[in-house]
Amino acid sequence: MDISSVTSARTPIEPDYRFTLANERTFLAWQRTSLGLMAAAVAVVQFMPELAIPGLRHVLGVGVGVMAVLTAVAGLRRWSQVDRAIRNDQPLPQASAPTFLTTGLALIGLITVVLALSATVR
Secondary structure, eight states: OOHHHHHHHHSOOOOOHHHHHHHHHHHHHHHHHHHHHHHHHHHHHHHSOOOSSTTHHHHHHHHHHHHHHHHHHHHHHHHHHHHHHHHTTOOOOOOOHHHHHHHHHHHHHHHHHHHHHHHHHO
């Protein structure tokens, strides 16, 4: 192994701009999702009728708000990891954030449906 192969492996490269722009578009999609979740959190707190358990709609709103913040952070983290991998000519890292986002949103959605159905049964 010669010294030139060692230094070139550690020196970041300037990748094809299409890859960095695609990574940026993906980052912006994460941020749009986060903004949508923030709007949903406000809607839950402001427009959802009061539930049988006082303050429960605020708990749901906070849950959606937390998902919004985590989505924004996950998007930034993912953008950074992918950018680093692209510039260092490495394989892209495995994404785990979509699994957590999907699980969290499904759980909040399921709770909301159960609460909505229980409110109509009375």
